[in-house]
Amino acid sequence: MKDAIIKTQQLVFRYTTEEGVAPTVLDGIDLTIEPGSFVAILGHNGSGKSTLAKHFNAILLPSGGKVWVSGLDTADEARLLDIRRQVGMVFQNPDNQIVASVVEEDVAFGPENLGVPPQEIRRRVDAALTTVGMEGYATRAPHLLSGGQKQRVAIAGVIAMEPACIVLDEATAMLDPVGRREVLSTVKKLNREKGITVVLITHHMDEAAQAGRLVVMHDGRIVRDGPPARVFQDVEGLRALGLEVPETVGLMYELRQAGLDVPLDALDVDGCAAELFSLLTQGEKSEA
Amino acid sequence: MPFIIETRQLHHLYSAGTPFEHSALNGVDFSAQTGEYLAIIGRTGSGKSTLIQHLNGLLKPTSGQVLFDGEDIWSSKERTRAVRFQVGLVFQYPEYQLFEETVYKDISFGPKNMGLDEGEVDRRVRQSARFVGLDEALLDKSPFDLSGGQKRRVAIAGVIAMEPRVLILDEPTAGLDPAGAAQILENIRTYHREKNATIILVSHSMEEVAREASRLVVIHQGSIPYSGVPADVFTHGRELEEMGLGVPAMTRVFARLRSMGADVPGGVYTIPQARDAILAALNRSKAPARGKELM
Numbered sequence: 001m002k003d004a005i006i007k008t009q010q011l012v013f014r015y016t017t018e019e020g021v022a023p024t025v026l027d028g029i030d031l032t033i034e035p036g037s038f039v040a041i042l043g044h045n046g047s048g049k050s051t052l053a054k055h056f057n058a059i060l061l062p063s064g065g066k067v068w069v070s071g072l073d074t075a076d077e078a079r080l081l082d083i084r085r086q087v088g089m090v091f092q093n094p095d096n097q098i099v100a101s102v103v104e105e106d107v108a109f110g111p112e113n114l115g116v117p118p119q120e121i122r123r124r125v126d127a128a129l130t131t132v133g134m135e136g137y138a139t140r141a142p143h144l145l146s147g148g149q150k151q152r153v154a155i156a157g158v159i160a161m162e163p164a165c166i167v168l169d170e171a172t173a174m175l176d177p178v179g180r181r182e183v184l185s186t187v188k189k190l191n192r193e194k195g196i197t198v199v200l201i202t203h204h205m206d207e208a209a210q211a212g213r214l215v216v217m218h219d220g221r222i223v224r225d226g227p228p229a230r231v232f233q234d235v236e237g238l239r240a241l242g243l244e245v246p247e248t249v250g251l252m253y254e255l256r257q258a259g260l261d262v263p264l265d266a267l268d269v270d271g272c273a274a275e276l277f278s279l280l281t282q283g284e285k286s287e288a
Numbered sequence: 289m290p291f292i293i294e295t296r297q298l299h300h301l302y303s304a305g306t307p308f309e310h311s312a313l314n315g316v317d318f319s320a321q322t323g324e325y326l327a328i329i330g331r332t333g334s335g336k337s338t339l340i341q342h343l344n345g346l347l348k349p350t351s352g353q354v355l356f357d358g359e360d361i362w363s364s365k366e367r368t369r370a371v372r373f374q375v376g377l378v379f380q381y382p383e384y385q386l387f388e389e390t391v392y393k394d395i396s397f398g399p400k401n402m403g404l405d406e407g408e409v410d411r412r413v414r415q416s417a418r419f420v421g422l423d424e425a426l427l428d429k430s431p432f433d434l435s436g437g438q439k440r441r442v443a444i445a446g447v448i449a450m451e452p453r454v455l456i457l458d459e460p461t462a463g464l465d466p467a468g469a470a471q472i473l474e475n476i477r478t479y480h481r482e483k484n485a486t487i488i489l490v491s492h493s494m495e496e497v498a499r500e501a502s503r504l505v506v507i508h509q510g511s512i513p514y515s516g517v518p519a520d521v522f523t524h525g526r527e528l529e530e531m532g533l534g535v536p537a538m539t540r541v542f543a544r545l546r547s548m549g550a551d552v553p554g555g556v557y558t559i560p561q562a563r564d565a566i567l568a569a570l571n572r573s574k575a576p577a578r579g580k581e582l583m
Contacts, residue, residue, distance in 0.1 A: 044465040045436045092463065147332050173463040176332045176492045178532035203465050206537070242467030247495055247537035247559060254563040260570075269537055273544035280550050280569055 005070055005165050005197045006033040006056050006087070012064030013051055013220075025051045027220035028065070033199065035164065038191045040200045040208035040228070043217035044242035049201050052217065053169050056199065057087035070164060085114060088158030092170040094150035095143075103145075103153055104129065104138040110161040121160075128156040131194075132186050148179025152186055159190065165197035166190065172202065184210065205232070205246045209267040216241065233264040248272035255279075290358060292486050293343055293375065293454055294319040298352035300338050300510075312338040314510040315352065320454065325480055325487040327497035330507035331532040336490055339507065340456050343488070344375035356454075373402055376452030380459045382443030383436065391417075391434070391442050392427040398450040416448040419482075420475045437468035441475065448479055455479060456488040461496065473500060494536045498522070498557040506533070519555035538562040 013026035025048050033039055043049040054060040055067045058074040067074040069083045088110075091097055100106035107125045116124065129135045132152040137145065142153055151171055158166055168187065172180040184207055190196045202208055214231045216224035218241050224231045232238070232245045235253045239245075245253070248266045252275070255262050262279060266272035300313040312335045320326055330336040341347040342354050345361050345368045354361045361371040379385065388394040392413055399409045417427060420441040426434065431442050444460065457476065461469035473496070480487045491497050497504055497518070504521040506514040508531045514521045522528070522535045525543060529535075535543075535557070542556045542565070552569050556562050 045468055170463065176532065177494070177534055178331060203463070203469075205466075242465055244466035248541065250559050251538065251541070251562050251566075254559055255566060258563065258567055269540040269544060272537075272541050273548065276541065276545055276566060277548050277550055279566070280545075280552075280573065 003035065004032045004068070005035045006031070006199075007068045008032075008052075008055065008062075008065065009067075010065035011052075011055060011062050011067055013048075013055070013060060014063045025220050026055075026062075029220075029222060031215065031222060033165075033197060035197055036191070036195045038188070038198045038200070038210075038212045039215060040202060040211035040213070041215045041217060042202065042205075042208050042243055047217040048220040049217045050169050053089070053167050053199065053201055056165070056167050057089055058083050059089070081114070085161055086163055087165045087167060088161055088163040090151065090154050090158060090166065090168045090171040092173050094147050094154060094174065097154045097157075098142040098150060101141055101143075102138075103134065103140050103142055106142055106153055107156045107160050110157050114161060124160045124162065125156075128160040129153075131159060131190065132156045133182075146179060147175045148182040151175065151179065151183050155183070155186055155190075159194075159196070163196070165199065167199040167201070169201045170203065171200075172204065172207065180204070180207070205244050206268075209246045216243065229265040229267055232267065235264065290321075291319040291355070292322045292357060294355045294358075295339070295342065295349075296353040296355065298339070298342060298354065299350045300335075300342065300347060301350045302338075304350060312510050313342075316507075316510070316512060318505065318512060320486050320488060322453070322486055323480075323484045324503065325489070325501050326503040326505060327489045327491055327501035328505045328507060329491065329494070329497055329533055334507045334531075335510040336507045337458065338510075340377060340458060340488065340490060343454070343456060344372050344377050346372075346377070373398075373450050374452055375454040375456065376447040376450055378444050378447050378455070378457040378460060380462060381440075382447075383431075383439035386431040386439060386443060389430060390428055391422070391431050394431050394442055395427075395445045395449050398446055402450060412449045412451065413445075416445040419448055419479050420445045421471060437464055437471065440464065440468075441472065444472070444475065451483065452485065453483075454486040454488065456490070458490045459492065460489070461491070461493070469496075476500075494522075494534055495538075495558075498536045498538075506531070518557050522557050523554065 008029050008031045011026050011029040014024050015022045029052060041049045058080055061075055070086050072079045072083050074083055098106055099109050104125050107128055108121050111121045111124050129138055132155050134152050134156060142150060172183050187198050191198045200211060208214055209228045211228060214228040215222055232249045235245050246267055249264055252262050252264050252266055262275060266275050295316050295318045298313050298316040302310045302312055316339060328336050342349060356371045361368055386394050395413045395416060396409050399412045422441055431439055460472050476487060479485055489501060504518055505512055514524055522539045525535045538559060539557045542552055545552050552565055556565050
């Protein structure tokens with residue numbers, strides 16, 4: 001367990017209500033997330049995925065079981081700041097996450113709170129804005145930016161704290177296609193070039209398909225866990241869980257239903273086109 | 289065929305006369321027919337929200353006209369008010385606008401405002417709850433005890449209860465899981481079919497608009513560069529990409545296949561079309577003695 005950035009053991013969570021105890025939201029989650037990995041979490045609304053994510057930086061504490069962040073027990077209040085330094089969160093609504101009236105001040109907010117010296121803050125803010133491709137906007141007013149740009153500023157604010165892990169909780173849900181692409185390519189770059197662990201919670205199957213590992217939640221439990229190319233092959237199983245598969249997998253599934261022997265692992269347009277091309281040309285060859 | 293709703297040379301300036309003056313619509317001619325299901329696509333900031341807010345009189349044109357049933361919606365106060373009941377607008381994340389103690393009261397807010405009698409209000413509340421698949425038992429519950437998807441359907445039912453002839457929905461599936469999104473789209477189709485209503489769907493998902501709408505209207509920088517059936521609009525793949533929109537995944541797969549030299553048709557944008565096109569291409573290649581090598 002020394003290597004895990006996040007580890008949960010038999011994690012249980014219940015919201016306590018006025019009338020007593022509400023149903024269990026997380027029901028015995030065992031999950032280990034390796035440093036440097038890119039993990040997507042899928043699940044229908046109410047499956048528990050956001051609740052799980054909020055345990056990754058001690059916004060919520062377990063009702064039962066344990067959560068460790070870089071080996072630190074999140075129930076240890078004395079280490080709260082260290083835990084939050086390790087795992088940064090980006091949420092759905094970009095307008096709820098901006099605290100300052102100038103972009104660079106917004107990005108500096110996190111490191112300032114950590115007591116980072118001013119010169120170091122300057123360096124981190126500039127580096128973070130460059131990383132998300134927003135260096136030209138340092139002195140702009142955040143409310144005049146597009147949704148995708150605001151989310152990139154929010155991500156810059158998180159990486160200025162130099163976390164080991166970033167958790168995006170439906171951070172692309174309110175964005176248009178360009179905004180979504182901007183955010184996705186930014187986190188993929190952070191993962192690839194800086195080795196930052198990325199946990200991406202999303203409803204978009206095409207985003208989940210880009211992760212290295214896909215975890216599917218249902219009714220507070222983990223019901224699938226594996227590489228997207230494998231998890232998405234269970235088209236009927238995922239649909240029964242209220243989920244979908246990427247369009248390219250959906251097409252291959254329909255062709256299989258029509259009696260063709262095609263694989264179900266085409267996660268993107270190029271892969272799908274390549275498989276269809278070989279299918280079409282094979283047909284010609286066998287006739288020749 | 290006459291248009292139920294139409295804009296003529298619609299211009300809208302925000303903050304007119306200030307240094308922040310910004311033109312959101314530049315002479316837009318938009319129209320929709322009775323019973324049409326169309327989708328508006330455009331980037332954030334393209335002007336699409338400004339346009340739909342003109343269609344039910346929430347915004348007043350800087351210049352140009354908005355016509356409903358051929359008559360200017362600003363011709364009189366009464367006219368504007370009447371049109372607001374005829375053109376229902378469901379905003380983004382409408383569940384944040386629920387406020388009543390019970391689902392019933394929330395849905396009945398619109399029809400009550402119209403001055404309908406209690407019996408008619410009751411009929412409409414129950415019917416619109418049925419349209420969006422809400423169980424009768426939920427009507428007495430607090431909307432705040434419902435799931436996200438249910439709350440959104442309550443909000444949509446509240447607009448449907450006014451029985452608008454034009455129903456405009458701004459990203460009705462944003463933030464919902466696939467099953468929740470599919471259910472809302474099904475509810476919209478039901479209302480469209482049973483009331484012969486005009487539906488205007490604003491969406492960021494090219495796959496969604498390709499499946500749902502019979503006509504697409506593209507908005508870019510306050511103008512409409514393309515409008516037509518999906519197969520035609522999606523032939524402008526590169527331009528749509530430059531506008532930050534793109535085309536559905538199936539359209540991209542088929543464009544890629546054609547660039548590889550495969551003999552497959554254009555105009556494919558949904559999974560069933562793609563499946564049929566691939567099966568047809570396979571059958572063709574199996575058909576005997578028509579191959580190029582014999583010519």
